[in-house]
Amino acid sequence: xxxxxxxxxxxxxxxxxxxxxxxxxxxxxxxxxxxxxxxxxxxxxxxxxxxxxxxxxxxxxxxxxxxxxxxxxxxxxxxxxxxxxxxxxxxxxxxxxxxxxxxxxxxxxxxxxxxxxxxxxxxxxxxxxxxxxx
Amino acid sequence: xxxxxxxxxxxxxxxxxxxxxxxxxxxxxxxxxxxxxxxxxxxxxxxxxxxxxxxxxxxxxxxxxxxxxxxxxxxxxxxxxxxxxxxxxxxxxxxxxxxxxxxxxxxxxxxxxxxxx
Numbered sequence: 001x002x003x004x005x006x007x008x009x010x011x012x013x014x015x016x017x018x019x020x021x022x023x024x025x026x027x028x029x030x031x032x033x034x035x036x037x038x039x040x041x042x043x044x045x046x047x048x049x050x051x052x053x054x055x056x057x058x059x060x061x062x063x064x065x066x067x068x069x070x071x072x073x074x075x076x077x078x079x080x081x082x083x084x085x086x087x088x089x090x091x092x093x094x095x096x097x098x099x100x101x102x103x104x105x106x107x108x109x110x111x112x113x114x115x116x117x118x119x120x121x122x123x124x125x126x127x128x129x130x131x132x133x134x
Numbered sequence: 135x136x137x138x139x140x141x142x143x144x145x146x147x148x149x150x151x152x153x154x155x156x157x158x159x160x161x162x163x164x165x166x167x168x169x170x171x172x173x174x175x176x177x178x179x180x181x182x183x184x185x186x187x188x189x190x191x192x193x194x195x196x197x198x199x200x201x202x203x204x205x206x207x208x209x210x211x212x213x214x215x216x217x218x219x220x221x222x223x224x225x226x227x228x229x230x231x232x233x234x235x236x237x238x239x240x241x242x243x244x245x246x247x248x249x250x251x
Contacts, residue, residue: 014224017216021228025209025235032201040197 008069011127016066019123022115023063030104031056037101045101051088052103055116058084062123075127082120085109089117135186135247143178144237150175151233157226164217164225172217172229176210179236183207186243199246202239209236 012020034052042049058081065074089108092099102111109116150171157168183203193199213232217225 013220014222015227017220017224018227018231021213021216021231024212025205025231028205032205033198036195036197036201 008071011069011071011074012067015126019119019126020063020066022119023059023066023123026104026112026116026119027056027059027063030059033104045099048099048101048103048106051084051105055081055084055104066123071127075124078120078123078127081116082124085116085120135182135189135243137244137248139185140182140240140244143175143182144240146178147175147233147237147240151230151237154226154229154233158223158230161223162226163221163223164229168217168226168229169214172210172214172232175233175236176207179206179210179240182240182243186247189247193246194249195246199243202243202246206236206239206243209239 010016030052034049034056037049038053058077062074062077062081064070065077085105085108088099088103088105092103092106099106104112104116108114150168153171154168157165183206186199186203190196190199209232213229216228216232219225220228
């Protein structure tokens with residue numbers, strides 16, 4: 001991890017801890033769910049399950065980056081997450097046949113109270129706010 | 135796994151989340167009430183895990199079921215650790231997330247349980 005300059009503590013303390021906690025839960029949930037799906041019934045919906053696994057990896061990266069105060073990695077991962085939820089959300093509504101099984105990002109995260117859609121926006125706002133203050 | 139017991143557990147976890155939220159809004163760090171609440175929640179999810187594993191034969195989605203069980207057991211101690219480390223309002227804010235997650239995961243456990251029975 002290269003970015004520990006100055007603002008690291010500002011990123012991971014205070015409200016940052018809540019972000020780490022939420023991302024931690026999502027990392028755990030998405031990764032283990034994808035692992036089970038790929039291990040037991042990959043053939044049913046390969047694309048959806050690979051996307052679920054990818055989402056899980058993004059959440060793991062974000063949890064670690066936020067917990068270590070690696071701001072640049074965290075912002076990049078938030079952008080990937082936001083792009084993922086927007087693209088997959090749109091595709092899952094436009095072409096439901098391509099997604100016979102739900103991913104975390106289907107329907108813009110509607111199966112998870114839209115948390116996957118809101119979280120990266122909050123994450124980016126929090127990370128950038130820290131930049132200005134530091 | 136016992137539906138009524140797990141129903142009470144979900145309710146208790148939501149109450150704990152509410153108390154933590156009030157603590158966050160009042161700008162207080164984690165106090166003895168939240169600490170005791172998390173301790174009791176941990177005992178409750180351990181008991182639930184015991185019941186659930188005893189009847190594991192009824193569940194179709196075993197891997198997912200065990201994953202959620204492990205999640206509920208791991209989360210309260212993590213929240214205690216966090217509440218002690220962050221001595222501001224944001225400690226209880228983490229506990230809100232933790233307690234709510236336990237409630238949601240217990241709900242998913244109940245779904246998996248009744249689907250397999």
